[in-house]
Amino acid sequence: MISPRRFWAVFVARSKEFLRDRGALSWNLLFPLFAVFGMAFIFSGDHQEVFKIGVVGDVAALPPGFAATKYLKFVPFAAETDGQERLRHHQIDLLVAPGKPLRYWLNETSPKGYLVEKVMLGTDAGKPAPQRGVVTGRPIRYVDWLIAGLLAMNMMFSALFGVGYSIVRYRKNGVLKRLKATPLSALEFLAAQVASRLCLILGVFAIVFHGADFFLHFQRLGSLWSLYLIFTLGATCLISLGLLVAARATSEELAGGLLNLLSWPMMFLSGVWFSLEGAPRPIRLFADAFPLTHVIDAARAVMTEGATLSQVSDHLYFLVGMTVSFLAVGAWTFRWE
Amino acid sequence: MAAVLEAKNLVKRYPGASVNAVDGLSLAVREGICFGLLGPNGAGKTTTIEIMEGISAANSGEVLYRGAPIGREFRERSGIQFQQTALQDHLSVREVLELFAKLYPRSTSIADLVKLCDLGEFLERDAKKLSGGQRQRVLLAVALVNDPDVVFLDEPTTGLDPQARRNFWELVCLIRDRGKTILLTTHYMEEAHELCDEVAIVDRGRVIAQGEPDRLLKEHFNGVTIELPKEDFRAPEAPLPGKVVERDGVVEVMTAEVDAALGAMIAAGSTLARLKVRPRSLEDLFLELTGRGLRE
Numbered sequence: 268m269i270s271p272r273r274f275w276a277v278f279v280a281r282s283k284e285f286l287r288d289r290g291a292l293s294w295n296l297l298f299p300l301f302a303v304f305g306m307a308f309i310f311s312g313d314h315q316e317v318f319k320i321g322v323v324g325d326v327a328a329l330p331p332g333f334a335a336t337k338y339l340k341f342v343p344f345a346a347e348t349d350g351q352e353r354l355r356h357h358q359i360d361l362l363v364a365p366g367k368p369l370r371y372w373l374n375e376t377s378p379k380g381y382l383v384e385k386v387m388l389g390t391d392a393g394k395p396a397p398q399r400g401v402v403t404g405r406p407i408r409y410v411d412w413l414i415a416g417l418l419a420m421n422m423m424f425s426a427l428f429g430v431g432y433s434i435v436r437y438r439k440n441g442v443l444k445r446l447k448a449t450p451l452s453a454l455e456f457l458a459a460q461v462a463s464r465l466c467l468i469l470g471v472f473a474i475v476f477h478g479a480d481f482f483l484h485f486q487r488l489g490s491l492w493s494l495y496l497i498f499t500l501g502a503t504c505l506i507s508l509g510l511l512v513a514a515r516a517t518s519e520e521l522a523g524g525l526l527n528l529l530s531w532p533m534m535f536l537s538g539v540w541f542s543l544e545g546a547p548r549p550i551r552l553f554a555d556a557f558p559l560t561h562v563i564d565a566a567r568a569v570m571t572e573g574a575t576l577s578q579v580s581d582h583l584y585f586l587v588g589m590t591v592s593f594l595a596v597g598a599w600t601f602r603w604e
Numbered sequence: 605m606a607a608v609l610e611a612k613n614l615v616k617r618y619p620g621a622s623v624n625a626v627d628g629l630s631l632a633v634r635e636g637i638c639f640g641l642l643g644p645n646g647a648g649k650t651t652t653i654e655i656m657e658g659i660s661a662a663n664s665g666e667v668l669y670r671g672a673p674i675g676r677e678f679r680e681r682s683g684i685q686f687q688q689t690a691l692q693d694h695l696s697v698r699e700v701l702e703l704f705a706k707l708y709p710r711s712t713s714i715a716d717l718v719k720l721c722d723l724g725e726f727l728e729r730d731a732k733k734l735s736g737g738q739r740q741r742v743l744l745a746v747a748l749v750n751d752p753d754v755v756f757l758d759e760p761t762t763g764l765d766p767q768a769r770r771n772f773w774e775l776v777c778l779i780r781d782r783g784k785t786i787l788l789t790t791h792y793m794e795e796a797h798e799l800c801d802e803v804a805i806v807d808r809g810r811v812i813a814q815g816e817p818d819r820l821l822k823e824h825f826n827g828v829t830i831e832l833p834k835e836d837f838r839a840p841e842a843p844l845p846g847k848v849v850e851r852d853g854v855v856e857v858m859t860a861e862v863d864a865a866l867g868a869m870i871a872a873g874s875t876l877a878r879l880k881v882r883p884r885s886l887e888d889l890f891l892e893l894t895g896r897g898l899r900e
Contacts, residue, residue, distance in 0.1 A: 276706035280692055280699065287694035440690035445746070448659060448684045449707040450676070 269455050277451065277459035285429070285467055295429075295471050299421040303414060303479045318383040321350035321362040328365035332391035339383070354380075355404030356486070356571065361387065372400040407571050411486040415566035416539035418476060422468050422498065423505050423533060423559050427526045430464050431509035435522040438513075438604065447603035457598055461506050468502045469495070488573030494566055496576065500586040501562030507593035508558065514600040533559040538567075561585045607632035607668075608785050609656065609754055614665035616651050616809075625651045626662065627809035633754075633802075638776065638786040640800035642793065642886060648809035649789040650687060650758055656787065657684050657756050669754070680708055683747035685740075687758040687789075691731035697742050698727050701749060708750035721745040721775060737768030744775060748784075755779060757788045761795060773798055793886040805890055812893050817886060824892055825884040827860030832869070832879050840872035849891065858888060 286292060317340045322329060326341045334341070342359060344350035350362040354372055360379040364370040369392055373380040387393065437443045446456060472495075479485070487494070508529065516522040536543065536550065537559035543551050554560045565582035568574035576583065610633070616626040626648045633639040641649045654660040656667050658674045667674045669681070691700050698714065705711035718724055721741045726734060734742060740760055747755055757776070761769040769792075776799050780786055790796050796803050797817050804814040813820055827846065837855040839848075845868075846859025859865045862881070870876065 273707050276703050280695060280703045283699065284692055284694045437690075441686060441688050442690050442692060444659070444686060445684075445689045446707075448657065448679060448682075448686075449704065449750075450679050450709070451707050 269452075269458055270450075273451050273455050274459050274462075277446075277456055278463045281460060281463040282467065285463070295421065295425050295467075296474060299417055299471075299475045300479060302417050302421075303410065303475070303483070318361070318379060318386070319359040320383065320387075321353060321359040323347045323350055323362065323364040325365070329363065330365075330369070330391040333387055336386065336390055339386070351402050352572070355402045357404075357406030363387070363392070368395060369397040370400065371397050372402055374402050374404060376403065377406065405486055407486050410483060412567065412571060413540070414476070414479070414485055415570055416537075416563045418472055418498070419501060419537075419559055419562045419566060420534055420539045421475070422472065422502050422562075423530060425468050425471065426464060426502055426505035427509040427512070427530055429467075429509070430460055430506050431513040431522055431526050432519065434460065434510070434513035435516050435519050438517055438602075439519060443603045453601050453603070454598060457510060457594075457601065460510065461503065461594075464506050465499070465502050468506075469499060472498050472502075485570070487570050489569030489575065493569045493574075493576050493579075497562060497565045497569065497579070497583070500583055500590070501558060501566075504558040504562075504586045504590040504593065507590045507597060510601075511593045511597040514597045515602055517604075533557045536560070538563045558586055558589050606635065608635040608670060609633040609787065610668040611652065611656055612666050612668065614652065614655055614662045614667070616648075616655060616660070616662050624663075624809050626655065628665075629806070629809060629811055630665075631804050631811055631814060633785060633787055635753075635785050636780070636783050637801040638780045638788060638799050640796040640803040641787070641789040641806055642791065642796050642803050642890070643789075643806035644791060644890075647806045649791075649806055651809075652806065653756055653758050653787060653789050657682060659684070680710065680750060681753045683750060683752035683755045685743045685747040685755075685757045685760055687762070689743055691739075691742070693732060695731055696728050697723055697731055697734070700731050700742065701745060704746050704749045710751060711749055712751040717745045717748060720748070720778065735768075736764050737771060740764060740768070740772055741775065744772075744779075748779065752784065754785045754787065757786060759789055759791070761790070761792065769795070793890075796886055803886065805886070805893065807890070807894050813889065821884050821886070821889060824889055825858070825860075827858060828862060828881050828883055829885075829888055830857040830859065830862065830865060830869075830879065830881050831855070832857075832874060832876070836875040836878055837869070838873040840868040842868065844868055847892075856888075858884065858892075 317338045319340050319342055322341050322343050323346070324343070326334065326343050329341070344353075344362070347364060350359065351372060353359045354362045354374050357374060357377050360373075360377060360383045362372040371384075371387065373384050375381075434443070509526070512525045512529070513522060516525065536554040537557050538554070539559075543554055561582040565574075565579035568579050611629060611631050614626050614629045615624055617624045629648070629652055641652060643649050651660065655662045658667070658678050669678050692703070695703065701714050701717060705714060718727060721744055723741060723745060726738055731742065744757070744760065747757070761772050764772065773795065776786060776788070788799065800817060802815060803817055803820070804811045806812070815823070832855050834850060834853050834855055844857055844859065845861040845864050846857055849856050857865050866876070
């Protein structure tokens, strides 16, 4: 059983330590803000050099003259609604459904859509006159896509190093041994560490997300509460992973090495910076083993596609399962000295 | 008086070690006294005290508190000052005390601890920014925060300057006067003699002598130690009465026949201008019992 009094005492002490560590606090707040605004600035222009045209069904069914036009990239979609959703958010410039007559949709708020429509109508796809449809929707900028990944990455570093590294340091300098000499149980200690770091991570998340949103007006199609739930589960999972690494390690060098070994692949393969949709299957399978991948995929689906919790439930179940496993093994193998 | 704490046939061997760190050690600590575990570094003092605290497990043997084996509840009745402990970063001394007070079902008042350990001057200071002496006082206050019956102090004055050490001794005496039982490890013989009502001398994981310091000295010695710098000493042809050893450039003659020993030294040509005569100490006793110095 956890004693609320002891849990609260350690929770408060650990939170004060973090809040008074100005270096760590600044890093946790400023790094994601710099990253978000930096990326927003760098990708404020649109550097695409080809028009992206969604094709419902088989690309080979397109009129040959249109299909042979240079600088057009054709992206097949199995369902018309999928293509329209991408068009709504400017992820493609035009959507075409081959047939007689040929049908097409464009987003009238997209300048590229306007141009590529003119191009298409000038080819053999313009005769006989195709059926025109319109969708509306704001564009999803790179920063809208990126924000979930950046926040998740910052959360990962805070969870892994903030908990894992500090516990190893406490073990090394004898703080844990001193706590062991009190009635405090390992479970109470670990629960307080998780709760304290979770609150701090969510606080930082709220400040960074809403602060950046105030200036950059992120496209968020899904529920804010869903986003908070995903980040809460993700943070808990990553903190538990940090605890697992710190459960027995007695050297900061070893813990640092292990934490880097975990965090670097996640940073590059979990989809923080770019999508792994086109990556080889083994790489995608490897990336699916990382908690960060599931946090980012779920958060991005909520933000850019308006997904509900039930639509991202696979990711959430995965995070819960991993959290339970990490905590169970971490608590079982934990040692004070 | 009944023993409040007893160790019975404790054996501890660390994995991979060829000898036992604690090798069949037994001792009994009476209530309300300051009990000292003395011995050189590596003698097994810290391992013994950690087993008695319940922090380490022995390979065999048992520790009894008021006649019953110690369990988790013993943590509520004991206070510990480890040899090396860091305090939490970025917390003030007051916050450290409040944190530990909340970890126990019963605690003493912080104001009382502050007064007892004289912490008022640096109560609001970051615990990282304390001097060695101040830190040890805070750690002692932490050990007392649950108003324990038994207080374990593991080499509490190591690394302190002489003034800070004396101040700490006064504090230990105050705690003993409040009726606490204190179990102290030290390799400072002067400290043991000053503070301890009873001592156990430990060597290679075993108790080689136990009792009140003065009584132990009386039992083993009936003379004094004559000290002379090595360069002033000339060895007589006939053996001197007593035992002669050389330590750190000083020749020590342990004897009950002072006049005869001095006469023989003068006759051999020794210079006595820098001669010292002192009563026998616990350090001499350790040498007598083991043939080795405490700092070897």
